[in-house]
Amino acid sequence: MAQSRQKSYADRKVRDLEFMVGERVLLKVSPMKGVMRFGKKGKLSPRYIGPFEVVERIGEVAYPLALPPGLSGVHPVFHISMLKKYHQGGDHVIQWDSVLLDQNLTFEEEPITILDRQIRKLRSKEIASVKVQWKHRPVEEATWETESDMRIKYPHLFYHSASVMPLESVAVKDSLSYEDVLIENLDHQVRRLRNKEVASVKVLWKSQFVAGATWEAEAAIKANDPHPFPSDSIPA
Incomplete structure (x- = not known):
């Protein structure tokens, strides 16, 4: 029926x-x-x-x-x-x-980055999964996939999302530091102080999972890298 x-x-x-x-x-x-x-x-x-x-x-x-x-x-x-x-x-x-x-x-479809990782504990084993963002999709449409399958099919993704990265993937300075690349703005908030408002954005970095995203001053991010702000401001 x-x-x-x-x-x-x-x-x-x-x-x-x-x-x-x-x-x-x-x-x-x-x-x-x-x-x-x-x-x-x-x-x-x-x-x-x-x-x-x-x-x-x-x-x-x-x-x-x-x-x-x-x-x-x-x-x-x-x-x-x-x-x-x-x-x-x-x-x-x-x-x-x-x-x-x-x-x-x-x-x-091509995966572009690993956003997060989790382990499910079953009775006799543990299963690791990774949250994958696909090429033509926003973060909201990311999917959870079995980590072992993703490592076999797309091993290059794990160089950028883990703590070990290929040397050629970053511009290392003499001091062994490098400037990470902003991938996407995940969230936006405004804090009200006594006489002003301070806008912040939650930033996803290239070498980090979503759990490693950081809150940064919106004005500083805009000045350094305006491309994540297509409409001059991020909706709350």
Whole structure:
């Protein structure tokens, strides 16, 4: 009964959605993890590529798109459920040529850093997991993966997230110190003093897990590295 209601709701959404010839739309692609779970590669939430122009309409639910030559291996006619109205901006849209798409519009997503680590104690063993941030996703969409699998598939990640790092990954000074690189601002707060307010940001550094993030004065971080502040301020 519940499945029937869900199908009816999905069918209504499809009927309510339509595109005009010449309209630009986004095409859904399916990111996959490079590591296996239960014998299969894990899926990540969909992303979209485009925009592409609608060439014509076939029946009620099929649309051929004008795809670039680089996607010539992909059949150009798509069910309406694969399409989305185009609006500029949005983290869910990626460049189609930034990933290696197969004929089924799937691609293997790349991990970019290890954010955290935890160990679960079972009856007879311990299982170590790491929190992974993927290339086209914010920190909020990081996933927990088995550490042993990640070390086999992506050993380079553990040089940067552990206490031991390759010499060439940092610019070491004569005093054996180096300047760490800011990856992302995780949080923002404002402290009210007697006669002023002081804004701080929680900073994730390249060589640290999330647990090693530090609170820094927002003004100092902005002056040294303005790129994490795309809109002049961080929402509280």
